[in-house]
Each structure stands twice: as structure tokens, then as C-alpha cells.
Amino acid sequence: VTHTFKDRFDLPEGVIYLDGNSLGAMPRGVAAHIDQVIRNEWGRSLIRAWNAHDWVNVQQRVGAKIAGLVGAHPDEVLSADSTSINLYKTLAAALALRPGRTVILSTPDNFPTDLYIAGGLIAHLDRGHTLKLVPADEIEAHLDDTVAVLTLTQVNYRTGELYDMARLTERAQAAGALTVWDLSHTAGAMPVVLNASRADFAVGCGYKYLNGGPGAPAFLFVARRWQDQFSQPLSGWLGHAQPFAFTPDYVPADGVSRYVVGTPPVLSSLALEFGIDLMLEADLQALRHQSLALTDAFIDGVHRKCAGHGLKLLTPMAHDRRGSQVSFAHPDGYAMIQALIAAGVIGDFRAPDILRFGFTPLYIDLDDVAVAVDRFALILREGTWRAPQFQVRKKVT
Amino acid sequence: VTHTFKDRFDLPEGVIYLDGNSLGAMPRGVAAHIDQVIRNEWGRSLIRAWNAHDWVNVQQRVGAKIAGLVGAHPDEVLSADSTSINLYKTLAAALALRPGRTVILSTPDNFPTDLYIAGGLIAHLDRGHTLKLVPADEIEAHLDDTVAVLTLTQVNYRTGELYDMARLTERAQAAGALTVWDLSHTAGAMPVVLNASRADFAVGCGYKYLNGGPGAPAFLFVARRWQDQFSQPLSGWLGHAQPFAFTPDYVPADGVSRYVVGTPPVLSSLALEFGIDLMLEADLQALRHQSLALTDAFIDGVHRKCAGHGLKLLTPMAHDRRGSQVSFAHPDGYAMIQALIAAGVIGDFRAPDILRFGFTPLYIDLDDVAVAVDRFALILREGTWRAPQFQVRKKVT
Numbered sequence: 001v002t003h004t005f006k007d008r009f010d011l012p013e014g015v016i017y018l019d020g021n022s023l024g025a026m027p028r029g030v031a032a033h034i035d036q037v038i039r040n041e042w043g044r045s046l047i048r049a050w051n052a053h054d055w056v057n058v059q060q061r062v063g064a065k066i067a068g069l070v071g072a073h074p075d076e077v078l079s080a081d082s083t084s085i086n087l088y089k090t091l092a093a094a095l096a097l098r099p100g101r102t103v104i105l106s107t108p109d110n111f112p113t114d115l116y117i118a119g120g121l122i123a124h125l126d127r128g129h130t131l132k133l134v135p136a137d138e139i140e141a142h143l144d145d146t147v148a149v150l151t152l153t154q155v156n157y158r159t160g161e162l163y164d165m166a167r168l169t170e171r172a173q174a175a176g177a178l179t180v181w182d183l184s185h186t187a188g189a190m191p192v193v194l195n196a197s198r199a200d201f202a203v204g205c206g207y208k209y210l211n212g213g214p215g216a217p218a219f220l221f222v223a224r225r226w227q228d229q230f231s232q233p234l235s236g237w238l239g240h241a242q243p244f245a246f247t248p249d250y251v252p253a254d255g256v257s258r259y260v261v262g263t264p265p266v267l268s269s270l271a272l273e274f275g276i277d278l279m280l281e282a283d284l285q286a287l288r289h290q291s292l293a294l295t296d297a298f299i300d301g302v303h304r305k306c307a308g309h310g311l312k313l314l315t316p317m318a319h320d321r322r323g324s325q326v327s328f329a330h331p332d333g334y335a336m337i338q339a340l341i342a343a344g345v346i347g348d349f350r351a352p353d354i355l356r357f358g359f360t361p362l363y364i365d366l367d368d369v370a371v372a373v374d375r376f377a378l379i380l381r382e383g384t385w386r387a388p389q390f391q392v393r394k395k396v397t
Numbered sequence: 398v399t400h401t402f403k404d405r406f407d408l409p410e411g412v413i414y415l416d417g418n419s420l421g422a423m424p425r426g427v428a429a430h431i432d433q434v435i436r437n438e439w440g441r442s443l444i445r446a447w448n449a450h451d452w453v454n455v456q457q458r459v460g461a462k463i464a465g466l467v468g469a470h471p472d473e474v475l476s477a478d479s480t481s482i483n484l485y486k487t488l489a490a491a492l493a494l495r496p497g498r499t500v501i502l503s504t505p506d507n508f509p510t511d512l513y514i515a516g517g518l519i520a521h522l523d524r525g526h527t528l529k530l531v532p533a534d535e536i537e538a539h540l541d542d543t544v545a546v547l548t549l550t551q552v553n554y555r556t557g558e559l560y561d562m563a564r565l566t567e568r569a570q571a572a573g574a575l576t577v578w579d580l581s582h583t584a585g586a587m588p589v590v591l592n593a594s595r596a597d598f599a600v601g602c603g604y605k606y607l608n609g610g611p612g613a614p615a616f617l618f619v620a621r622r623w624q625d626q627f628s629q630p631l632s633g634w635l636g637h638a639q640p641f642a643f644t645p646d647y648v649p650a651d652g653v654s655r656y657v658v659g660t661p662p663v664l665s666s667l668a669l670e671f672g673i674d675l676m677l678e679a680d681l682q683a684l685r686h687q688s689l690a691l692t693d694a695f696i697d698g699v700h701r702k703c704a705g706h707g708l709k710l711l712t713p714m715a716h717d718r719r720g721s722q723v724s725f726a727h728p729d730g731y732a733m734i735q736a737l738i739a740a741g742v743i744g745d746f747r748a749p750d751i752l753r754f755g756f757t758p759l760y761i762d763l764d765d766v767a768v769a770v771d772r773f774a775l776i777l778r779e780g781t782w783r784a785p786q787f788q789v790r791k792k793v794t
Contacts, residue, residue: 012441019444026440031432034664038428042611044409047420047743055611082659084633085482092521108645113634113659116647120632124489125522133645207660214439214452214663235517236481237510246748248505248530250513262479262510263604265665266611267431346443351643 005362008278009211016372018347021157021185021325021358024211030274037270058269059217059238059260065276066210066219069284070183070202071193076227078256079219079269083184083205086220087117087151089232089259090201093222094149094178095121095129096230101148101177108133111157114182118151136163143175150177154192155185155323158354160295160315162186162323166197173198178226184208187219189291189324189361191284194221201226209324209360210279212272220259227255236261282362290361291324294369298326298357301373309380314354325358332385334393339385345372402759405675406608413769415744418554418582418722418755421608427671434667455666456614456635456657462673463607463616466681467580467599468590473621475653476614476669477661480581480602483617484514484548486629486656487598490619491546491575492518492526493627498545498574505530508554511579515548533560540572547574551589552582552720555751557692557712559583559720563594570595575623581605584616586688586721586758588681591618598623606721606757607676609669617656624652633658679759687758688721691766695723695754698770706777711751722755729782731790736782740772 009025011017017025041049050056064074080086091104104118115131122129134142136156143150150172155162169179181202186192188209194202200223206216231252237243239260241251252258299313314327330336330353337349347357357372379385406422408414414422438446447453461471477483488501501515512528519526531539533553540547547569552559566576578599583589585606591599597620603613628649634640636657638648649655696710711724727733727750734746744754754769776782 010436010440012443015443017443023439023444023447025443026435031435031440034435035428035432038423038431038610038668039407042420043407043423043428046409046412046414046422047416047745048738049611050420081478081482082633082661084659085478085631088631111634112637112640112643112645112647115645116632116634116637119647120628120630123628124630213435214446215660215666217662218659231517231520233517233521234482234485235513236479237508237513240509240513243509244748246509248509248512250509250516262481262615263612264479265614265662267668268662268665269612271435271664341445346445348444351641 005282006365009363011363014344016345016368018345018357018359018364018372020360020363021208022348023214024208024275024360025363027211027275027278030213030271033274034267034271037267055266058266058273059264060257062269062273062276063219063256065273065280066187068280069192070187070204070221071191071195072221073195073224075255076224077219077221078259079206079217079272080260080264081218083182083203083218084113084117085234086203086218087114087180087182088121089234090180090203090220090222091118091121091149091151092233093226093230094180094201095125097226098148098178101146102129103147104129104131105139105142105147105150106131106133106152107136107139109156109158110151111153111182111184114151114153136161139168140171143171143177145176147172147175147177149180151180151182153182153184155325157185158314158327158350160323160325160327162321165199169197169199185323185325188279190288195223199223206272210272211275213268213275216268216272216275217264222256222259232259234261238262279362287361291359292319292322294359294361294364294366295322295324295326297366297369298359298373301369302328302376305373305377306380324361325356327357328355329353330355335385335390336379338390339379339387340376342390343375343379345375402679403762406760408760411741413742413765415742415754415756415761415769417757417760418605419745420604420611421606421672421757422760424608424672424675427610427668430671431664431668434664452663455663455670456661457654459666459670459673460616460653462670462677463584465677466589467584467601467618468588468592469618470592470621472652474616474618475656476603476616476666477657478615480579480600480615481510481514482631483600483615484511484577484579485518486631487577487600487617487619488515488518488546488548489630490623490627491577491598492522494623495545495575498543499526500544501526501528502536502539502544502547503528503530503549504533504536506553506555507548508550508579508581511548511550533558536565537568540568540574542573544569544572544574546577548577548579550579550581552722554582555711555724555747557720557722557724559718562596566594566596582720582722585676587685592620596620603669607669608672610665610672612665613669613672614661614666619653619656629656631658635659676759684758688756689716689719691756691758691761691763692719692721692723694763694766695756695770698766699725699773702770702774703777721758722753724754725752726750727752732782732787733776735787736776736784737773739787740776742769742772
């Protein structure tokens, strides 16, 4: 797998890129593709491109392709808006489908936007809902008849822990609740099996493991059984049954299309489609094997060569509990990551003390892991990270 | 003005493009700019580009530039999301700021997404709000103490009628209501004076007169006096006071930044910025003079050369009531537009019977108008539009 797909990405010389879980690398050919879209589709077809180049269905078309990566039917997934906005739509749906229940259940270390959006939604509704946050290992104990929806990111963005979607979905549903899964750190990194897990709703990110480019549109999944049960509040014109009839009354489109809001950002959407088309060539099971081999090798290498510096592994050793990233805690994690970046190993830092390394199995191989470990060991051995320029905090994403 | 800026756009040979109010034309150089963004910024800087190329502030930076086109302060405007989503945020704010009032007032022929979003919002809130639709000339009579917010598109997308923002805002505020103006058909086409009109909130489109490319992000305006009075419901992480602190509790950013939701589509955002930078070189007053000269000439030409075919002018003759478009009604309008497009004059059709022609003063000149009128006259005289291929309805935007 590795050699085939590594050549399909254009990575800077000398850089080991372990941050594909923040922003995926650039597929070769995407610049030329978007250049063609701009010059020919926009420039020559102008308004006619909406039909001539099928821009009008881009959200459904790209969604159907993503469905193939997450174990969904093609008519259950849309590419649309941002992850945050899709969370709002799906959480609103889940609450509406569980009237009388008041709790959104999640964990305190879920990705912040998931919590912020849930909080914003329930404050806006002002109907007595609460957002209840409990540690992941206490979730099952809190699944009672007050819980309307359990929402979790399938892989914890901080620790890299992989949660058991099938089990937690079954437990949530047994308690009468629905689930909204955030696949931002799983889609494209490993097989995801939404329907085999009987998931209700899901959202995910286009610019991480799907390599869709900076700020690429996100996606959402609505299981067929829920699609026509609710009409989401962001009822924009492109989610109308007949958008071009221009009638004053909103009539939601059938199926997942009612989760479309407005006009999609076409350039960013088509860059995303380019990344997904490449992803669809890969065997997801083979990618998962590669991913585990990479994270095993990195954990092992750091244990062997970086011992004695106080790094604390946060990522589970068990394969069935590990995503495609490895995280360590260290009080000086910020400076260490800056020193690593300066040395050409790009990981990222997550407050308050987490060094995070993502291993995109499409374009990272065992040689990269070996080099990254060696550079990390050198930085620790020589104390490079103590230099003043690595202490100054900048905004990072 | 005309000759200077026409050269800055790349339009297909032989085409007269009178649909810049649906999708603006392609500025020369935008493809090369985006190619550079993809290859160098994404490809070489990868995640570091968020800081190195200031992607992280793109919503505020582009918003500040748009502010210069709509009579706002730089810290009152964001480029973000879609027009529909921005309507949701601003209408939610306006309702929250007018508790006890139950009516959103608009017109039945406002752009449908404005009505759909208002309807979706109040259904979601379920607190007894209603959407009241009255003809434009009856708005003032319906501004009473039940009205929370008046929302209107400043130029009617069907007729091209320009409403008096200052007067209607003053009347709405005198009745205790707030205003949400949709500038989709005015920003970039003429001077807009939000603060001089004491407007409360506004939204608008990036891909029409701002020439931002297909599905370019939209924008929103929140007057300084309202910015810190309310925290909008789509409380995503990039609208947090400290997005990178990753705290579980949402604390809204100061100012208009709290209207940011998630990660912006960078490629589409930077194409929009390219269009706006070009727009900022123009003198908006000169553009308005050019626009009125173009629409005058088109109306006059159609009256002189296309008489006797039953075309009914919908656009006001009075300059102070006319946007930058000319619309006619005709029962066979659909087929006529198709025949015009086949003849290289691209206008668009709006259900049920409207032929709509947009005149973007940056790249349309009086020669274009003369050619368009002559081709239209020929199509009518020869009955070209009666050919079967022009009768079949396709989706159009």
C-alpha cells in the first residue's frame, strides 16, 4: 500500500509529515484539477457549469463517495458545510426525535466544537436540555432514560483512543437514546462501519484523512430510517424539494438532501472530491494494517530511544482501542513540538501538554517513522527544545 | 471605468454575460493565484500555512475588505459560510434581542432561502413566532409592536426593484424592530451604506457581484452596538474567544468574530478575496453611474427593438428604485432565455415567467448592451425561441 500511494502525494523534501490528522497532505494533480475547474468550468461555462459540470449535485455526489469509506449507503451521506454546522443539524434532529428526554451525553475531552455546538443548540432551544459530560469509561453507566443522544468522536483527538462504535451505539439504543458519531479522526484512516453498527447520525471532516485541502467541506450521515422523520432547522433553499421552483414555502427534499443548506463552495468541494477519489483506490483494511504497524513502530521507537525524558504515552496499546495517531503528555510538550517542526518532523501540540503525531497510512511509511524517532531522540538528548525560540506560543490548528 | 476593468476579466469570446448576478465572471489571474495557494501554501507549508499565510484570520480579513464595499466598519463584517447560514445566525440574534415580539416581517417574493431559513428558525424555536409576508409597498403599514425583525433583500431578485434601506430601517426601528438586510444583489453592484442607514444586521453573497467564484463564502454584518449583546446558536470552535485553548466551555469571542462557526473553505475563501481585491480598486459611485447607464440602455433598446412581443417590464424606471438588473415577464420566458443563451447572450430565467438580465458594471459595457438587444430582437422577430430544444426545462441557478 505505502509505496503505491506515497507517490501520489507531493510532500516537501525532507519533511516527515505527522499532522495529516490536522490537515491532510496535497495529492499530486489537485492543483492542475482545480486550475481546470477555474479556467474551463467557471471561466468558460460560467453559470451553465452548474448543470454542464454537475456542480449542482456536488454535495450529494461527493457524499455518496464518502459513504463508501464509512460503511453507509450512497444516499445517506452528504458533503456539506463545516463539521460544526453538521453537528448542529444532526444534534437538532436527534433531540427532536427523542422528545421528553433532556440529556446530551458526551465526554469532557470530546473535541471542543462538538461540545460548543451542543451547548449552543440547547441554549438556543431553551427547553431544559443539558449537556452531561462524563469520562468515556463511565458512559455506559450514564445511559438512562433521560438521555436523548450520545455524541462522541470515534477517536479521541487528544489521546488517540478508539471507541467501540458498535457497542456504544447498541447500549445507547438499548437505553432509548440516539447516537451522533464524529468521524473526523477515523474516516479515511480505517474502515468505519456505520450501518453495521446501526449508527443513527454521524458527521466528519474533509480536510484531515480525506486529504480534501484546507477547510474542505465536512460531511454528514443520516441513517435512512431517520431521514424523512425530521426537517432540520437550517432549511436553506438547496435542501428544498424543488429549489428552482422558487416557491415561498419550504418543502424539504426527500432523503438526506434535506440536510443541504445553501450553495456549496465549489472549488473547495472539488478539491475534496479529488482527495476522496484517490482514497477510494485504497483498500481500507490494508490501510488499517499499515496504520497499526506505523503507530506500533513509533511507540516502540520512542520507548527505546526517547526514554528518560518524562514522556507519558496517552494512546492505548491495544490495537482495537487505537486510532491512527500517537499522543504523549509532557509539561514541555509545546516546545518539543516546535523543535521537532524545526527539525522537519511535523506533529502538533494540543493544550495543555499533549504532543500529537498522526500517521496517515496513505503516505507515511516505516522509514518515515524511523527518521522521526531518531530526530525526536536527538532533540531530547541535546535539549534542543529548550532554546528560547521554541517557547513562544503561536496560534496553531 | 468600463474599459479599465473589463480587461481584468476573462470572458468567453462572443458571449455577452448578463448573469453576473447569479455567478460573477472569472477575474484574470485568479486561477494562477489559487494554483499558488494549493502548490505553495498547502503543498509546502502544510499545517503551518494557517499561521504562515494567515489562513486562520481569513474570515475576518476578507470581511474587513467587504466592509469597505458596504459602508461598514472593518470589525463589523465576516466572510463566512453561506448566505442561508448567515441569515440563520443574524435572524436568531435579532429575535433574541427583541424578546416578547413574535413577527418576522418580509415579502412573499423575497429570495426563497431568506423565507425558508426564517421559517426553519421559528419552527425550531417553537415559541410562537410567525413569518408574516406582505407586499413591499405594505411593509410600513405592518410595522407595529409585534414585529421583532424586518428582513428584506435590498434589491428584489425577481424584479430588480431597489428598496430604500435608510427609510425602511428608520421606520422599522421607530416601531421598535430590528432589520436584517440581504445584500446579495447590491454588494459590489453599487454603494451600500449600512452604517449611514443605521442597519442592524446584514448578510450577502460572495459569488455574484463580488466575483468570488462558484459557491464562494457569503458574508455577514453585525453593527457594533449588537455584537456583544448575543451569542449566536452556531457556537463553533473558531468563534470561541480562545479557539486553541481547547477548553470544554464555550466563551464567545469579542465582537463579530463570535459569528464565526467552523473552519473556512480556504481555497474558495481566497478566490473570493481575489475578486474583492479587484472590486476594491473600483469607484463604487462610478460603477453605479455605469450600471444605470447600462440598464437604461437595455430598457430603451428592448422598448425600441423588441416591441410587440408581449414583454412586460418588471424593473422600475426610477433610478433610485432600480438595482443593477432588468427583468421582463413573458409566458414563454423560459424558452426565450434558452434561445438567448444559445445565441451567446447569457441571462437567466426565474419561475414562473421572468427573463432576468444582470448588468455587472465592472465588465459589461454599452457595446455589450447593443449586441444583446440586437440578438434578442432577432430571436423574437424570427421566433427562434419556438424551436423544441428551447422548451425543455433543465435545472438552472
